[in-house]
Amino acid sequence: MTAMKLVSWNVNGIRSVFEKGFETWFQAVKADVVCLQEIKAKPEQLDSRFIHPETFHSFWHPAEKSGYSGLVIYSKKEPLNVIPGLGKSEFDREGRVLTAEYSDFFVVNAYFPNSQRDHARLGYKLKFCDEMLFFLNDLTRKKPVLLCGDFNIAHREIDLKNPKENKDNAGFLPQERAWMDKILSQGYVDAFRKFNTQPEHYTWWSYRPTIRERNIGWRLDYWVTNQEFSSRLKKVTHQTQVMGSDHCPVTLELKP
Secondary structure, eight states: OOOEEEEEEEOSOHHHHHTTTHHHHHHHHOOSEEEEEOOOSOGGGSOHHHHOOTTOEEEEEOOSSTTSOOEEEEESSOOSEEEESOSOHHHHTTOOEEEEEOSSOEEEEEEOOOOOTTOTTHHHHHHHHHHHHHHHHHHHTTSOEEEEEEOSOOOSGGGBSOTGGGTTSTTSOHHHHHHHHHHHHTTEEEHHHHHOOOSOOOSEEOSSTTTTTTTOEEOOEEEEEEGGGGGGEEEEEEOTTOOSSSBOOEEEEEOO
16 A cells, blocks of 8 residues: 545546646645546546546546537546446436556545426436445455545535525525535545644535635535545645636645
8 A cells, every 4th residue: 555645636628627737736746646527628628638647547437418518537546447437327318437456445526416497407416425325335345446526516604604504505504505415424524624623624616707706615625435445534725726627626635
C-alpha cells in the first residue's frame, strides 16, 4: 500500500473548464486519480489533451444525450478493471457511475441526479440512491470502496448556508437527507466530516453575482468510504480557491 492523492470535481463542462486553467490546475495538484463529473461531452468530441493527459490513463462514461452529465477518471496507474454504470440502463444512459478497481480498493465516481426545482425527478433520484447503496455493498464484499462525486445532497443543516429557507428545495429534501443518514448508518463514513465538523465549508455556489465571494454555498460533493478503510484517510480538503466551475475540487489523501 502506498500514499495516494485522489481528487473529485464537478467541472460543469470539461471543454469549458479547459478554457479556464484546468491544465495548469491538473499539473499542480499532483494527484494519482482525478474523477470528473458533469463533463457534458463524449471523448470523440474532444482533442488529445482531454483524452490522454501526459502520464495518465483515462476512462470515460458519457451520457447518451449530448451536452449532458457524463464522467471521466484520469489515473496514473492503470486500474485492474473499469466498470461503467450500475448495470441499470435507466441510469447508465445518463453517464452517472464509473468505477475503477485497484489492488486494495475500488474508486466509484458518481454524479447523482438532481431532484429538480419542482421535485419532478425525486423518485428517479431516490431509486438511483438505493441502487447505488446496493452496488456499494456488493463491492465492499470484495474490497474497500471510495465513493466520490456530486451527490446533489446537502446532508445536514451545517452543510448549507441557509437551511431554513431551503428545507423544501431540491438537494435538501427530507427524503434525500434520509438516504445520507441511511448510508452512513450502514458502515460508511463521510470522509470530510471525519476531519472537520465546522460550518461554512461548501463545495457549490450559485453563479449569481457575489454569492461565492460571500460563501453562500452548499456542500454537495463528497468522499465516502467504508468504516474499515477510514483508518487509511489522511486528509480531505475543499479547494475553494480553484475556479472554473460552480463546484470546487475535493481532495482526499490516503496514508500508506
